[in-house]
Amino acid sequence: MSIIKLLDEFSSEKLTTKSSSRREMFNTLGSFGKKAAAAAVPFGLATSGKAKAATAAFFQENSAVDALQLALTLEYLEAEFYIKALESGVLTAGRAETVYMQISKHESAHVDFLRAGLEGAGATPVDSPTFDFTAGGAFDPFNDNGIGQETAYAQLLALAQAFEDTGVRAYKGQAGNLMGTAFLEPALQIHSVEARHASEIRRIRGLEGWITGSMRGDGMPEATQAVYDGEENVMQGGVNVTGLNFADPIVGDVTEAVTQAFDEPMSAETATAIASLFIVSDE
């Protein structure tokens, strides 16, 4: 499924006559589905007026339930990704497989937890979208199309890094929408787990566990840059942190260290755009 086709699907009237699961998703989420049109351009460069209008409508809701539905959608993506990764045979016994098994356990638990939480709050959890982890043929992380074990393995790790770093930023971006609700604390508890995952995946890939500037890191496809844009921020609470008179000397480059020391939130719009690159509509 191509990205252009994805745009057509999401931006056409046909979306209301899709299969029941997709219709239910749209019904529950209001304009969430339409907003996924923002994903038409890889990793979040949405520019169409239609997508912007749909996004604006979505954010008027801005409720805790919307935040949780977005979180659930991201958890569906991660949970299915790790299950398929473990089934793919691309991971051989060793560190990566051990790590993927642990992460898979967490992501599947997050799906269950969020579904139960939404149901407990009287909301209908969104159904899982249908995922295409090749992103329309751009990747072959499970070696389904014969790209070869080595390349598939590299893509499997690169996608995991992108998903985990996205998850950290997306949860952070939704914290404000969960203030004053019983969901804030568990959402924070999931948020930090995603950060633990991200650190380990990055380290397996030979990177540091933290993000420097807006650098996606060696070996990350350029299409993942939207995951890291904005991480170069050095203004915190109105303070330019690089300008502080540190009582102890910073080792190395101050600006790099400051950007590492703070992770940045990501808007629901950007998170949805990134996830939607891997979502296909049911035919």
Place this chain on the structure above:
Amino acid sequence: MKKPLVKVDVLDASSEKSKNNSRRKFIKLGGLGIAGTSFLLYGCSEEEFNPGGSPDMPDPTPDPDPGMEVFDLGSGDVGILNYAYALEQLEAAFYTQVRAGAYYAGAPQEEKDLFDDLYNHEVIHRDFFKAAITSVAGEENTLPDLEFDVSSIDFDSRDSVLATAMALEDTGVGAYNGAGDRIADATYLTLAGKIVSVEARHASAIRSLINPDSADFAGDDIVNPENGLDVAYDPSEVFDIAGDFIVTEFTANNLPEPMTGA
């Protein structure tokens, strides 16, 4: 392991005087000369250690120096910011000392680089909180520079350093997670979020160093395997752990309660 010296007594008897004398106290504590340039190893006699004290009990000798009032972290968001600032001071002091120790001196470059980064991040967090709280609440309401006792840690030993780093980072994650629901201003909540995920990245990396090729980076001992949730600690739990290292007395009598009663 020494008894915790930080007093988190829930009595509000001391809060009034601490408010009234906060300015004088700041000057006094600031005069201890722990400006963060070096780690001050605190030596004191046994009776000063308040061996009967515990975070749940009022200190039997609450005011060893009548001229020095005890700082209270404060209420509302400022209280939470001071609470975070205390932890960041501890972490920064710890990593400063790690980098002065024999383990670090002889460590592989990869581990030196990692500890350089952790040191950088915690110094940045610490000094950011100091600037932010001072700007919002004034110097008199900003937690003074704390004094720590890390004599229980063997900085020559990789095992000791890594185990302590893990405990501190995991505690930091749990502290921020447990504090989120006590924050009133969304800007501060997001700020806490920006920092806690970095602490979690640290914790994961340290755990990975301790036990490579394992699931310990997010192990079942710290992430609930049933629901996939990380730890969330109340301040009293945090001070139970971190209090072992904190010499400077302060109180946390007015910290906000969780908004949702969680």
